[in-house]
Amino acid sequence: STGVGRLPDGALAVAGVDVRDLVAEHGTPAYVLDEADFRTRARAYRTAFEAAFGAVGAGVDVYYAGKALLTVAVARWAREEGLRVDTASSGELAVALRAEVPGAEIGLHGNNKSDAEILRALDAGVGRIIVDSLVEIERVARLAGERGVVAPVMVRVTTGVHAGGHEYIATAHEDQKFGLSVNAADGAESPAMAALLEVLEHPELRLLGIHSHIGSQILDPDGFEAAARVVLRLRVDLSERSGVLVDEVDLGGGYGIAYLPGDVALDPERVAKDIAQSVSGVCQELGTSLPRFSIEPGRAIVGPAGLTLYTVGTVKPVTVSADGGADFTRTYVSVDGGMSDNIRPALYGAAYHAEIVGRSSSAETVLARVVGKHCESGDIVVHEVQLPADVRAGDLLAVAATGAYGRSMASNYNMLPRPPVLAVADGASRVLVRRETEDDLLGLDQG
Ligand code: LLP
Numbered sequence: 001s002t003g004v005g006r007l008p009d010g011a012l013a014v015a016g017v018d019v020r021d022l023v024a025e026h027g028t029p030a031y032v033l034d035e036a037d038f039r040t041r042a043r044a045y046r047t048a049f050e051a052a053f054g055a056v057g058a059g060v061d062v063y064y065a066g067k068a069l070l071t072v073a074v075a076r077w078a079r080e081e082g083l084r085v086d087t088a089s090s091g092e093l094a095v096a097l098r099a100e101v102p103g104a105e106i107g108l109h110g111n112n113k114s115d116a117e118i119l120r121a122l123d124a125g126v127g128r129i130i131v132d133s134l135v136e137i138e139r140v141a142r143l144a145g146e147r148g149v150v151a152p153v154m155v156r157v158t159t160g161v162h163a164g165g166h167e168y169i170a171t172a173h174e175d176q177k178f179g180l181s182v183n184a185a186d187g188a189e190s191p192a193m194a195a196l197l198e199v200l201e202h203p204e205l206r207l208l209g210i211h212s213h214i215g216s217q218i219l220d221p222d223g224f225e226a227a228a229r230v231v232l233r234l235r236v237d238l239s240e241r242s243g244v245l246v247d248e249v250d251l252g253g254g255y256g257i258a259y260l261p262g263d264v265a266l267d268p269e270r271v272a273k274d275i276a277q278s279v280s281g282v283c284q285e286l287g288t289s290l291p292r293f294s295i296e297p298g299r300a301i302v303g304p305a306g307l308t309l310y311t312v313g314t315v316k317p318v319t320v321s322a323d324g325g326a327d328f329t330r331t332y333v334s335v336d337g338g339m340s341d342n343i344r345p346a347l348y349g350a351a352y353h354a355e356i357v358g359r360s361s362s363a364e365t366v367l368a369r370v371v372g373k374h375c376e377s378g379d380i381v382v383h384e385v386q387l388p389a390d391v392r393a394g395d396l397l398a399v400a401a402t403g404a405y406g407r408s409m410a411s412n413y414n415m416l417p418r419p420p421v422l423a424v425a426d427g428a429s430r431v432l433v434r435r436e437t438e439d440d441l442l443g444l445d446q447g
């Protein structure tokens with residue numbers, strides 16, 4: 001009763017729960033999370049990194065990146081599997097605290113944290129605030145001073161390494177909002193070094209280490225290794241400048257997953273070994289000791305654990321005239337959600353896989369496009385997928401691997417209530433986040 005499988009009559013079951021039963025009870029659209037799958041992936045990342053880094057003599061902490069999907073239960077699962085929780089706002093911090101994740105096991109990110117967010121983090125005793133600019137360093141120091149505490153901070157640096165997909169690129173000067181560059185204008189000190197030295201000037205701040213996040217949905221570990229090399233070199237440079245050899249290096253998140261049948265995800269054991277061996281070699285080259293490491297996977301833990309259930313409505317064949325080719329027919333299959341519950345296809349051109357899951361079909365397949373119910377043509381759920389030719393109104397349709405950045409980036413476009421998050425485990429389901437109602441939405445409108 002774990003995982004996803006087909007029942008004898010062709011319907012899909014997740015963790016032993018028939019999706020038709022889920023839909024009868026909770027309706028569609030709905031996000032379904034396989035608790036055991038989430039836990040297995042969380043544990044796999046932790047144990048793979050502990051083993052690989054342990055083998056070269058380094059400690060490692062795994063933070064679950066809550067931005068991918070954070071609910072109170074999800075935060076608890078992460079903690080029970082030995083992960084810490086990375087947050088990127090006061091709201092995410094509130095969820096982690098509600099789940100009774102100890103402050104010391106929480107990190108706070110953000111390129112524009114408010115005073116209120118920083119104070120909340122300090123009051124919760126968070127284990128680390130990742131600072132992102134010189135002004136923020138001043139701000140955290142001032143607020144820590146007001147509270148009479150010493151704030152543990154990491155400095156987020158940009159190494160020029162960007163990854164995502166199959167390749168990585170390295171640029172000298174970055175044109176984006178995050179972090180402080182390790183690259184300096186001619187003769188000047190790099191913004192990263194300046195920030196690290198600035199932190200050391202403040203008695204209200206304790207410098208834990210250096211943080212680097214290079215991208216998301218990364219399938220080639222080379223980018224992690226290239227960035228780690230830059231950060232480890234910076235750590236040595238800082239030690240030469242200041243006499244302080246920082247304890248910790250965070251390599252961020254970004255571990256890629258499979259979205260389509262046939263996609264190959266990053267294997268945590270393989271990538272952990274590659275990175276561990278690489279950083280060990282770099283530290284030897286630099287003649288320095290290994291720091292403690294941390295990583296922040298989000299998507300790789302929760303992405304594959306989630307799917308979205310929809311009900312099919314209008315099915316419409318559309319004849320498409322292809323440039324220079326023969327006309328062809330695409331079957332537009334409309335579902336009862338869309339870009340409000342999964343913005344990724346519209347925002348990034350992200351590809352997903354869909355199947356009819358309430359029954360079996362022996363019909364031929366047709367080229368289909370799954371679209372939502374929103375009032376714009378970019379409202380696409382799955383650009384291209386083969387579906388049975390007898391797909392019809394009332395069919396249940398599931399889209400796979402929607403656990404990460406689906407619910408967390410959902411909106412109320414066209415006043416659609418956001419779908420519930422349902423957890424399934426051992427043949428039973430429960431509601432983690434209930435469906436929004438029209439009253440929830442109208443309740444915000446003051447007339
Ligand atoms: N740590 C930091 C500092 C991050 O900025 C992120 C993601 C992560 C960890 C987790 O990355 P992951 O392991 O999930 O790739 N909305 C986009 C992804 C944005 C990621 C932003 N930062 C998407 O849906 O593809």
